[in-house]
Amino acid sequence: MTTPQQTNRWRGVIAVALVVAAAGLLAKRQELLLLSTVGVVFAAYHRAVPMPTPNLSLNRRVDTASPASGDEVEIEVAVTNEGDETLYDCQIVDGVPPALTVTDDPARRGMVLRPGETRTFSYAVEAERGRHAFDDATAIVRDPSGDREVELDVRAADETELDCTIEITKPPRRSQTLDTVGSVAANGTGSGIEFQQTRSYRRGDPVSQIDWKRYAASGELTTVDFREEQAASILVLVDARAIAYRGPPGETHAVDAGASAAAQLTTALLNGRNHVGLAALSAEDCFRAPGAGREHRLRLRKLLSRHSAFAASPTDTDDPVDEQVESYLGRLGEQTQILFVSPLCDDTAVEVAHRFDGHGHAVTVVSPDATANETPGERLAAAERRNRLRALRQVGIPVIDWPLGDPLALAIDAQRGVRT
Amino acid sequence: MSAEITRRPARLSAALSLFAAALSVSLVNTGASVGTFVAVAGLVLAIEGAHRFRTGQRLLGTVGLLVGVLVATGGAGLAVTSATGQSQLIEAGLGLFGVFCLGLGVLPLRGSGSRGLSKLGCAALLLTVVAGGLFQTADAVALLVACAALVVSWDAAENSITVGEQLGREATTWTVEAAHFGGTTLVGGVAVGAGLVVRDLGTPGLPLHAVAFMLVALVFLTLALHD
Numbered sequence: 001m002t003t004p005q006q007t008n009r010w011r012g013v014i015a016v017a018l019v020v021a022a023a024g025l026l027a028k029r030q031e032l033l034l035l036s037t038v039g040v041v042f043a044a045y046h047r048a049v050p051m052p053t054p055n056l057s058l059n060r061r062v063d064t065a066s067p068a069s070g071d072e073v074e075i076e077v078a079v080t081n082e083g084d085e086t087l088y089d090c091q092i093v094d095g096v097p098p099a100l101t102v103t104d105d106p107a108r109r110g111m112v113l114r115p116g117e118t119r120t121f122s123y124a125v126e127a128e129r130g131r132h133a134f135d136d137a138t139a140i141v142r143d144p145s146g147d148r149e150v151e152l153d154v155r156a157a158d159e160t161e162l163d164c165t166i167e168i169t170k171p172p173r174r175s176q177t178l179d180t181v182g183s184v185a186a187n188g189t190g191s192g193i194e195f196q197q198t199r200s201y202r203r204g205d206p207v208s209q210i211d212w213k214r215y216a217a218s219g220e221l222t223t224v225d226f227r228e229e230q231a232a233s234i235l236v237l238v239d240a241r242a243i244a245y246r247g248p249p250g251e252t253h254a255v256d257a258g259a260s261a262a263a264q265l266t267t268a269l270l271n272g273r274n275h276v277g278l279a280a281l282s283a284e285d286c287f288r289a290p291g292a293g294r295e296h297r298l299r300l301r302k303l304l305s306r307h308s309a310f311a312a313s314p315t316d317t318d319d320p321v322d323e324q325v326e327s328y329l330g331r332l333g334e335q336t337q338i339l340f341v342s343p344l345c346d347d348t349a350v351e352v353a354h355r356f357d358g359h360g361h362a363v364t365v366v367s368p369d370a371t372a373n374e375t376p377g378e379r380l381a382a383a384e385r386r387n388r389l390r391a392l393r394q395v396g397i398p399v400i401d402w403p404l405g406d407p408l409a410l411a412i413d414a415q416r417g418v419r420t
Numbered sequence: 421m422s423a424e425i426t427r428r429p430a431r432l433s434a435a436l437s438l439f440a441a442a443l444s445v446s447l448v449n450t451g452a453s454v455g456t457f458v459a460v461a462g463l464v465l466a467i468e469g470a471h472r473f474r475t476g477q478r479l480l481g482t483v484g485l486l487v488g489v490l491v492a493t494g495g496a497g498l499a500v501t502s503a504t505g506q507s508q509l510i511e512a513g514l515g516l517f518g519v520f521c522l523g524l525g526v527l528p529l530r531g532s533g534s535r536g537l538s539k540l541g542c543a544a545l546l547l548t549v550v551a552g553g554l555f556q557t558a559d560a561v562a563l564l565v566a567c568a569a570l571v572v573s574w575d576a577a578e579n580s581i582t583v584g585e586q587l588g589r590e591a592t593t594w595t596v597e598a599a600h601f602g603g604t605t606l607v608g609g610v611a612v613g614a615g616l617v618v619r620d621l622g623t624p625g626l627p628l629h630a631v632a633f634m635l636v637a638l639v640f641l642t643l644a645l646h647d
Binding site: 007009013016018020021023024025027029030031032033034035037038039040041042045088089090091093105106108109110111112121140144145146 | 546564567579591595597603611612631635
């Protein structure tokens, strides 16, 4: 919004002046008649004062870009008046990421800005797990009389992000693989780097794999087999339906946690040279087919921080789960694995996992635990969720139960410990 | 999820607003000026005490509330008793009522301030000024300054509530408030000057009803031009 709005603050000042003047006339008092000049001058003031056209730029500096969870991060915001008019009344509200809590000094400031002048203010937030992008700051600029105001979004010169994630060294995957090099150990043998076995030479084996030392010693031709490493194609599917916006009161809700998990998982999987895609079960379609490369990585990151499916609060529209699953199934390659990030708040989530599994996609569920343990209702929800986890595990779908207080990497390691 | 924002009216503007209001009253009714200022100080103390009491500082809040109520009552009593004659009594009553309403509007016990209460207070203050004109207890210059102070007070109250709503009490806003208040005060000064110029221009011989008709004609002309 860049057109000035009337605040109607001075509305009626002329009417009051006229009433006072009328009273003066009726009572034949010159002093009262004179008072109306005050009203007239103030009415003229708010009419005559020009509304400045704000032209602001904003720079945000974060003292530590990748803090640990619970750390206090200081953020310094510098606002510059790029226009050539003085802004007498400029109020800035910084776009703090919705999941973060401001702990020290408010993220808001009123300032008078002369042309070219820069003013800074700083505040502190407490870092929470996940990757947090800052929103645009909001500026409200008023004319000196307060008669008109304009509200505008000010984008920071460079996008600031707080990255509070622990790197996951081994993201969960199942051993369904593609024929490209990656870090999933395939069952087949071939030309990897990890030694697997030696066997007697067969015609056609590559010369480089012949164990020449052994041939020199014994005259036998043997071939060394290595473990082949292959890439997986994985779709990270985030459950962002309205029902998934659950969480213990005052803490991160499951969709936020899910988006942060998805960010960590995609990064880790891409680092392992896998093909990674991203999709969301939400009111709006959000799908990016598995791919690799720097550009793809950036695209996924942008999707996670900007797409409406991962917004801080749910939309009112119904979630078209069935159609969405159908359409995603149609768009997926045959051997794509599904990493389903869902708090498992209802049975539909379980059905979704079953459906992907039934269509031959290996499904792994990462489930942020959004349940609490205070009231009977909360305990019931927690019990239902445990049942769903068990039901999934019974049909052979691995489930990583992720308590929101722990880093995701820890939960994955714990799960790996259970399986081996 | 961000920290709690105390959306209470901004402090500086609220204080300036109350000061301007008390100034306006004491200009009209010079006898009650000390009483009015004391009453305003007591009111501020009492409301701040009540607010402290509600937000957990029980002891400090109770002391503030009690002392504030005593001081405010004393001030009001002083203002009323210093009035000589019925006209001054009316002015003192209206003025105190206006100041109290304005005080509750910009220093609310709960919530983010009340525009309605501050408007009611300013209306009462305007009536005080008008009464001062009608009863001729103050001269033209005092009335003009009182009227300008009243507008400044009302504007500061509005600004205090708006800034409080938009930025909250913790944010640093005094520069913006001071700039706004300075602008309005300057215009108030210009208004007083304009009033004095108009008064000097006035010819004593001109009958008032002629001025009245001219004014009505001017209003109609403005309306006609406006459409």
